[in-house]
Amino acid sequence: MQIVVHPYAQSDAWMSELRAVLPDDTLHLWPDVPAMDEVDLLIAWIMRRADVQAMTNLQAILSLGAGTEQWQKDGMPDVPVVRLADPAMADDMAGYALHWAWRFMREFDLASEQQSNGVWGTYPSPAPRDTPIGILGYGTIGERIGRAFAAFGHPVNAWSRSGRGGGGVQAFAGADQLDAFLEVSSVIVNVLPNTPSTTGLLTAERFGRCAEGSVFINIGRGTVTTAAALIDAIDNGPLRAAVLDVTDPEPPLSDSPLWTHPAIHLTPHVAGVTRPETAAAVVAANIERIRNGEPPFPLLERTRGY
Ligand code: GLV
Numbered sequence: 549m550q551i552v553v554h555p556y557a558q559s560d561a562w563m564s565e566l567r568a569v570l571p572d573d574t575l576h577l578w579p580d581v582p583a584m585d586e587v588d589l590l591i592a593w594i595m596r597r598a599d600v601q602a603m604t605n606l607q608a609i610l611s612l613g614a615g616t617e618q619w620q621k622d623g624m625p626d627v628p629v630v631r632l633a634d635p636a637m638a639d640d641m642a643g644y645a646l647h648w649a650w651r652f653m654r655e656f657d658l659a660s661e662q663q664s665n666g667v668w669g670t671y672p673s674p675a676p677r678d679t680p681i682g683i684l685g686y687g688t689i690g691e692r693i694g695r696a697f698a699a700f701g702h703p704v705n706a707w708s709r710s711g712r713g714g715g716g717v718q719a720f721a722g723a724d725q726l727d728a729f730l731e732v733s734s735v736i737v738n739v740l741p742n743t744p745s746t747t748g749l750l751t752a753e754r755f756g757r758c759a760e761g762s763v764f765i766n767i768g769r770g771t772v773t774t775a776a777a778l779i780d781a782i783d784n785g786p787l788r789a790a791v792l793d794v795t796d797p798e799p800p801l802s803d804s805p806l807w808t809h810p811a812i813h814l815t816p817h818v819a820g821v822t823r824p825e826t827a828a829a830v831v832a833a834n835i836e837r838i839r840n841g842e843p844p845f846p847l848l849e850r851t852r853g854y
Contacts, residue, residue, distance in 0.1 A: 551570070551589045552603070554590070554592035569832035585605055590608075593618075594618050603625075616629050631848060638692035640820050645735075683706050698715070704716070727757040730757040742769035752781055754777075762786060
């Protein structure tokens with residue numbers, strides 16, 4: 549098959565990993581494509597609409613990320629879009645969430661502050677069993693994060709549209725149970741995708757339902773809340789801190805208070821890394837399915853928006 553590859557970064561690594569797992573296909577690194585109307589598949593994170601439209605025989609898009617909002621924009625072709633479900637990416641995200649949750653739970657910032665004042669003093673901190681973790685969005689990534697926390701003895705609450713749970717996880721379903729979920733979670737980890745129903749879900753009022761001193765970690769999409777709602781929930785509400793790997797807009801505008809608020813920690817969308825060494829094989833397995841007339845997975849379901 550004729551396949552166009554347009555990675556976000558690390559083009560050389562992508563091309564060599566993909567060539568190794570797709571030896572019988574012809575791979576073209578964008579923009580070096582001899583005939584746009586002969587392209588069968590596109591492997592990409594983002595692409596200009598006009599360029600995708602020029603691939604008039606495109607059969608499917610294999611997205612180089614978990615999110616798919618870029619492929620749902622008006623004018624993008626209505627071809628199957630395969631999301632990237634790389635277990636290694638979910639592992640990275642679980643490690644990120646664990647790091648930040650434990651940094652607050654174990655008061656490691658206090659230790660750093662003591663160090664800078666030349667102080668050596670012990671202090672108490674809660675145990676994992678007293679620090680329930682709430683995961684907003686309980687698909688494959690949410691479940692991986694839940695398992696990571698459960699392994700250390702944290703109670704895990706999971707909120708999703710359908711109320712997925714299992715394995716000792718306390719499941720909460722839909723808008724009606726969102727407040728109850730927030731009330732019992734000391735750390736809230738958001739992995740929800742950007743869809744019409746998740747946009748603006750966490751208003752200042754919703755955050756007001758969180759447990760006193762809770763921490764919000766966003767590794768899903770920035771659109772789930774606003775800077776104003778978040779800052780209000782920290783300054784006047786129950787949140788102790790927020791850790792944002794994603795923002796809306798992304799990055800925050802240069803005058804956004806997110807940059808300077810003392811209780812907000814920003815990281816530049818690095819929680820879940822798409823690594824060619826592991827992701828190429830996941831993409832290749834889906835191309836094999838397409839070649840054999842089997843459905844690739846997970847497929848973007850346009851009606852639900854992810
Ligand atoms: C990153 O945000 C992704 O969607 O993979």
